[in-house]
Amino acid sequence: MDTLGLTEEELFAAARAVAPGDERRRFLDRTCLGEPALRAGVEALLAAADRAERFFAEGGAELEGLKAEVPGLRTIPEAPGTRIGRYRLIEQLGEGGCGAVFLAEQEEPVKRPVALKIIRLGMETRSVIARFEVERQALAMMDHPNIARVFDAGATELGLPYFVMELVRGTRITDYCDRNGLGVRERLELFVHVCHAIQHAHQKGVIHRDIKPSNIIVELHDGAPVPKVIDFGIAKATTAPLLNGASTTAHAQLIGTPTYMSPEQVELDRIDIDTRSDIYSLGVLLYELLTGFTPFDPGRLAECGFDELRRVLREEEPPRPSARIAGPPGDVLARAAERRRTEPDRLLALLRGDLDWIVMKSLEKDRRRRYETANGLAMDIQRHLNFEPVIARPPSWLYQFQKLVRRNRVVFAAGGAVAAALVIDMGTSTWLFLREREARQRAHAAEIQQARLREEAELRERITQAALLVNREQFADADELLRGVTFAAPTVEGAAVLRSLGEWHALHGRHREACERFERLLQTDELDGWDVATLDALRLGPELIAAGETVRYTRFRQGLIARYARTPSLGTDRVLKISLLVPLDETTARGLAPIADLTKRQIAESDHNQDSFVSAWRSLSVCLWEFRSGNAPAAIEWGRRCLAYPDFNAPRMAAAHAVVALALKQLGRHDEAARDHGKARELVAGRLRGRMDRGTPVQGFWFDWALAQLLFQEASATIEPAGG
Amino acid sequence: MAEITRLLQAAGPDAAVAAEELLPLVYEELRRHAARRMARERPGQTLQPTALVHEAWLRLFAPGDRPWRNRAHFFAAAAEAMRRILIEHARRKARRRHGGDCVRVDGEALDRLAAPADEKALLIEDALQRLERRDPEKGRVVLLKFYGGYSNSEVAECLGVAERTVERHWAFAKAWLFREIESRG
Numbered sequence: 001m002d003t004l005g006l007t008e009e010e011l012f013a014a015a016r017a018v019a020p021g022d023e024r025r026r027f028l029d030r031t032c033l034g035e036p037a038l039r040a041g042v043e044a045l046l047a048a049a050d051r052a053e054r055f056f057a058e059g060g061a062e063l064e065g066l067k068a069e070v071p072g073l074r075t076i077p078e079a080p081g082t083r084i085g086r087y088r089l090i091e092q093l094g095e096g097g098c099g100a101v102f103l104a105e106q107e108e109p110v111k112r113p114v115a116l117k118i119i120r121l122g123m124e125t126r127s128v129i130a131r132f133e134v135e136r137q138a139l140a141m142m143d144h145p146n147i148a149r150v151f152d153a154g155a156t157e158l159g160l161p162y163f164v165m166e167l168v169r170g171t172r173i174t175d176y177c178d179r180n181g182l183g184v185r186e187r188l189e190l191f192v193h194v195c196h197a198i199q200h201a202h203q204k205g206v207i208h209r210d211i212k213p214s215n216i217i218v219e220l221h222d223g224a225p226v227p228k229v230i231d232f233g234i235a236k237a238t239t240a241p242l243l244n245g246a247s248t249t250a251h252a253q254l255i256g257t258p259t260y261m262s263p264e265q266v267e268l269d270r271i272d273i274d275t276r277s278d279i280y281s282l283g284v285l286l287y288e289l290l291t292g293f294t295p296f297d298p299g300r301l302a303e304c305g306f307d308e309l310r311r312v313l314r315e316e317e318p319p320r321p322s323a324r325i326a327g328p329p330g331d332v333l334a335r336a337a338e339r340r341r342t343e344p345d346r347l348l349a350l351l352r353g354d355l356d357w358i359v360m361k362s363l364e365k366d367r368r369r370r371y372e373t374a375n376g377l378a379m380d381i382q383r384h385l386n387f388e389p390v391i392a393r394p395p396s397w398l399y400q401f402q403k404l405v406r407r408n409r410v411v412f413a414a415g416g417a418v419a420a421a422l423v424i425d426m427g428t429s430t431w432l433f434l435r436e437r438e439a440r441q442r443a444h445a446a447e448i449q450q451a452r453l454r455e456e457a458e459l460r461e462r463i464t465q466a467a468l469l470v471n472r473e474q475f476a477d478a479d480e481l482l483r484g485v486t487f488a489a490p491t492v493e494g495a496a497v498l499r500s501l502g503e504w505h506a507l508h509g510r511h512r513e514a515c516e517r518f519e520r521l522l523q524t525d526e527l528d529g530w531d532v533a534t535l536d537a538l539r540l541g542p543e544l545i546a547a548g549e550t551v552r553y554t555r556f557r558q559g560l561i562a563r564y565a566r567t568p569s570l571g572t573d574r575v576l577k578i579s580l581l582v583p584l585d586e587t588t589a590r591g592l593a594p595i596a597d598l599t600k601r602q603i604a605e606s607d608h609n610q611d612s613f614v615s616a617w618r619s620l621s622v623c624l625w626e627f628r629s630g631n632a633p634a635a636i637e638w639g640r641r642c643l644a645y646p647d648f649n650a651p652r653m654a655a656a657h658a659v660v661a662l663a664l665k666q667l668g669r670h671d672e673a674a675r676d677h678g679k680a681r682e683l684v685a686g687r688l689r690g691r692m693d694r695g696t697p698v699q700g701f702w703f704d705w706a707l708a709q710l711l712f713q714e715a716s717a718t719i720e721p722a723g724g
Numbered sequence: 725m726a727e728i729t730r731l732l733q734a735a736g737p738d739a740a741v742a743a744e745e746l747l748p749l750v751y752e753e754l755r756r757h758a759a760r761r762m763a764r765e766r767p768g769q770t771l772q773p774t775a776l777v778h779e780a781w782l783r784l785f786a787p788g789d790r791p792w793r794n795r796a797h798f799f800a801a802a803a804e805a806m807r808r809i810l811i812e813h814a815r816r817k818a819r820r821r822h823g824g825d826c827v828r829v830d831g832e833a834l835d836r837l838a839a840p841a842d843e844k845a846l847l848i849e850d851a852l853q854r855l856e857r858r859d860p861e862k863g864r865v866v867l868l869k870f871y872g873g874y875s876n877s878e879v880a881e882c883l884g885v886a887e888r889t890v891e892r893h894w895a896f897a898k899a900w901l902f903r904e905i906e907s908r909g
Contacts, residue, residue, distance in 0.1 A: 045899040052902030059844040066810045
């Protein structure tokens with residue numbers, strides 16, 4: 001061959017037209033039969049092709065940079081004083097891979113300083129500006145203290161697109177936090193502002209698409225840090241739509257860092273990007289603020305080629321933030337702690353649990369499992385800062401199983417092939433029939449799928465709005481918005497809204513309404529495995545009793561027992577407690593006995609771990625169990641034990657005193673009963689004097705109070721009969 | 725413009741050399757010209773500014789004065805000129821960065837793919853010279869695409885081949901060059 005191997009070249013061209021993965025492998029199996037050397041050559045070329053795209057795109061960007069340095073070839077007029085449209089360049093502020101930012105002065109209609117960004121990606125200027133124009137109205141509607149406004153876009157005299165923005169002078173958020181040694185809490189507080197800015201944009205219909213530290217600048221206003229999100233609308237304008245699969249533009253656009261991109265952003269059909277893509281990028285940013293690292297190594301993502309990049313973002317599970325800094329080498333943790341003005345152990349303890357799960361929830365591969373909105377993410381962080389339970393939590397077993405299936409799709413597909421072989425044995429006519437039926441089913445499934453997607457989109461919108469209303473404490477409006485809405489797919493945010501609405505009704509004494517919301521909440525919990533359900537059961541139980549719904553309460557209690565009798569969980573003592581609000585019948589007692597035993601064993605565990613907070617709550621459950629089982633002396637003993645744990649918690653102590661009082665009364669020890677009852681009354685009265693709100697784990701949540709209140713009323717009815 | 729005309733006349737038949745000397749001089753002027761044209765252009769046309777610059781160059785001189793044999797010849801010569809100017813500049817920068825004219829091999833040779841800024845173009849250039857020796861036709865495609873910045877249809881017109889062929893050559897050449905660069909790293 002006089003030129004490059006012709007066959008290799010032809011094969012390369014043909015294989016490129018076949019989708020990568022199994023299909024392409026099969027194609028090469030067929031075409032390279034018996035020619036392993038040829039195949040190896042073609043495969044090496046194909047493997048090189050992806051990385052070559054990036055390499056050439058970067059090489060091309062380099063050439064543009066070189067042009068700017070050669071006098072006479074300069075494509076950006078850098079000289080101060082140069083006029084671009086109605087702006088005059090004053091000085092260059094920065095230079096990136098794809099353009100340069102200038103301090104400029106707008107001359108009319110008002111004189112003001114602005115930031116002017118010139119893009120030199122070698123993109124077609126007119127379509128960049130056209131895409132910007134599409135979003136211009138939405139951009140104009142954005143008005144938020146944490147968003148830098150985008151004023152204008154146009155083409156320079158030399159034909160390069162430029163954008164004009166509110167001038168923000170400050171430090172990128174990660175640098176600001178590190179240089180000022182901000183602690184975890186301060187970082188979270190800054191980050192919450194960023195979430196609110198993104199939420200505002202989302203509500204105006206604008207997706208940022210390029211959230212990363214260099215696009216979030218911290219400015220100081222009277223010494224207070226104010227994060228500003230810049231570059232809204234620019235990523236979209238400079239992203240060409242992909243029409244024919246993997247064209248070169250797909251790679252050229254990835255010149256920037258893919259570190260902050262969501263899995264769906266690197267898919268070939270990137271038409272379907274929604275607000276949840278920004279949630280993912282926020283998750284990466286939060287990860288970095290907490291640990292100093294991004295979930296995946298940026299160098300690796302930049303060099304690994306497009307197919308591999310997609311695979312990593314779609315399949316690889318990054319380490320949890322705490323695991324990332326706990327891992328070797330050892331000085332990583334020490335340095336991360338120092339930058340956050342804390343001790344290594346303390347930092348790890350801070351990240352483990354809530355913050356780990358909040359971050360991982362934002363980074364879910366499947367966007368349906370991320371926070372529905374930026375607001376949802378912000379609210380969860382706020383909950384964490386307020387020491388309230390967060391929505392994010394470890395993935396349920398069901399979810400993990402689904403992931404296993406997803407990872408092993410090849411194996412499942414092989415199972416399918418065996419099935420197909422059997423079908424062929426059944427004879428062609430059967431096969432044709434099955435195929436026809438399958439086609440019909442597939443068409444039908446596609447229709448259903450589309451309808452579902454539309455519904456989901458609408459529902460998500462409603463959930464987001466309701467969440468926003470709840471956040472502004474406009475509960476009545478939120479309640480109206482979700483009236484009668486049930487969720488068919490797991491939605492943590494939807495659950496959070498229902499929880500808030502139920503609590504709102506409960507705190508206003510509208511018990512029936514509260515029950516209805518909580519019942520829907522528990523149904524929603526069930527869609528997602530049962531991890532949170534026990535906590536939510538604590539909400540529904542007392543409300544059912546308060547609403548006088550004894551029949552529904554019995555059914556609810558039976559459901560709980562059926563589910564929890566055998567599996568120990570963090571919620572075991574909650575199930576026990578919430579099933580004992582009213583006296584026991586025999587069946588219920590039998591069902592609860594194993595749960596009570598589990599709880600006793602768990603007390604030994606939490607005692608061993610010196611987790612007195614948990615031990616105290618568990619002891620209360622056992623105390624109540626012994627009392628309802630007719631074992632008054634044991635109830636008294638457990639009640640005293642509960643009260644002996646060191647941490648103060650008013651509702652738990654009120655409940656313990658009430659149950660102990662009831663048990664003492666049963667044994668005829670009236671004076672002692674009156675003393676414990678009196679203590680319960682003091683605690684309950686203290687609560688009534690305070691503001692009625694949701695509470696915290698330390699003061700006690702309202703639902704803990706609801707339980708205490710019920711038990712106190714029962715004790716009062718027994719110890720001070722009417723008129724007594 | 726008078727100076728440019730003089731240079732052009734003095735250049736005589738050696739077109740590529742003339743372009744190398746001329747291009748920096750007239751580039752700015754041409755881009756302005758192109759931008760004015762783009763502003764008047766009807767929507768739907770998608771010429772890149774660089775291509776327009778070169779078109780403008782063609783229009784700048786009356787047919788009699790034009791030292792180029794034809795449009796295609798000019799496109800190739802302009803790209804070649806751009807290539808020489810930029811690569812020369814990049815090499816100077818690389819020499820400065822690496823400390824004088826000595827070539828340092830330690831470390832750097834280990835990871836050429838993570839070459840420092842401005843040196844990817846140099847790696848591509850070296851590999852391109854090898855490609856040009858083995859397959860001149862693909863070499864020309866790379867020249868026009870990479871240094872000239874032309875669209876596939878412009879390159880097709882310039883080389884007198886189908887657009888599809890340009891697309892195929894360009895894709896193959898990139899993979900081949902990259903493999904070449906990688907294997908020498």
